[in-house]
Each structure stands twice: as C-alpha cells, then as structure tokens.
Amino acid sequence: xxxxxxxxxxxxxxxxxxxxxxxxxxxxxxxxxxxxxxxxxxxxxxxxxxxxxxxxxxxxxxxxxxxxxxxxxxxxxxxxxxxxxxxxxxxxxxxxxxxxxxxxxxxxxxxxxxxxxxxxxxxxxxxxxxxxxxxxxx
Numbered sequence: 001x002x003x004x005x006x007x008x009x010x011x012x013x014x015x016x017x018x019x020x021x022x023x024x025x026x027x028x029x030x031x032x033x034x035x036x037x038x039x040x041x042x043x044x045x046x047x048x049x050x051x052x053x054x055x056x057x058x059x060x061x062x063x064x065x066x067x068x069x070x071x072x073x074x075x076x077x078x079x080x081x082x083x084x085x086x087x088x089x090x091x092x093x094x095x096x097x098x099x100x101x102x103x104x105x106x107x108x109x110x111x112x113x114x115x116x117x118x119x120x121x122x123x124x125x126x127x128x129x130x131x132x133x134x135x136x137x138x
Contacts, residue, residue, distance in 0.1 A: 001064045009061040016058055017087075020051055024091040027100045048110035055084045056118035060126070067126055077123040084115040 034043055059080050067073045088111035096103035 006062075006064050009058065009064075013058045013062040016054060020087070020091065023047075023051060025094060025098065025101070027098070042106075045106060045110040048107045049114040052084060052088060052111040052114040053118050055087070055115060056080045056122045059083070060122045068130065070127060070130065073123055073126040073130070076126070077119045080122065081115055081119040084119070085112055088112060088115065 037043055038046055056077075060076075067076055088108055092103050092105075092108050092111075095101035
C-alpha cells in the first residue's frame with residue numbers, strides 16, 4: 001500500500017471516530033421523521049449496527065496489517081473486535097452520564113453484532129491475501 005493511501009485510510013478512521021462520537025453523544029433537538037422499525041427491527045438498532053460495521057475494515061486498512069499466518073490473522077481480528085467493543089461500551093457508558101441520552105444494552109448488542117460481522121469480513125480478507133501470496137510464491 002502506498003504511503004498516500006495509508007495516510008488517507010488513517011484520516012478516514014479519525015473522521016469515522018469523530019462521526020461516531022458526534023452521533024452517539026450529540027444532543028439533537030429535532031430529527032427527521034423516520035419509521036420506528038424496519039422489518040420489525042427498531043430503527044435505532046439498525047443505525048447502531050450500520051454505525052459500527054465499518055470499524056473493523058477501517059482499522060485494518062488504517063494500520064495496513066497484512067499477516068503471514070492464520071493465527072496472526074485471528075489474533076489481529078480478535079484485537080480489533082475487542083477494541084471496537086471497548087469503543088461501543090464507552091459510548092454507551094458516556095451516554096448514560098448525559099442528561100439527554102441513556103444507556104441501552106440492546107444498542108451495545110447491535111454494535112457488537114456489527115463489529116463481529118465486520119471482524120469476520122476482515123479475517124476472511126486477510127486469509128484470502130495469505131492464500132494469494134502463497135500461490136504467487138510457489
């Protein structure tokens with residue numbers, strides 16, 4: 001990966017984290033009218049899911065982490081997942097400290113589901129890169 005592209009992904013990760021902080025901790029006087037649910041799933045849970053899904057791929061791209069062995073990929077993926085869960089738990093905890101937001105364990109569950117799916121995607125992409133590199137070598 002080129003230095004310019006790596007810098008772009010790192011800036012994108014910083015912008016993403018700022019946006020997550022804004023969305024999770026902002027005090028919004030009014031929001032547009034949206035349906036309360038989609039296919040029976042509360043819309044705020046869908047928003048939480050979509051908000052945390054990009055975290056693992058962005059971290060993967062920002063650190064340009066290509067691993068050589070499957071167990072390295074697994075350790076990296078688990079570390080990214082744990083870091084994402086820490087971020088999600090922190091936002092929920094801080095929301096509980098504000099007078100205009102509340103903590104919701106179901107929001108955290110939506111966050112962790114998205115983090116889990118994003119982490120599996122990152123893991124599979126990294127394993128695919130390993131296989132491609134092995135085929136090219138031999």
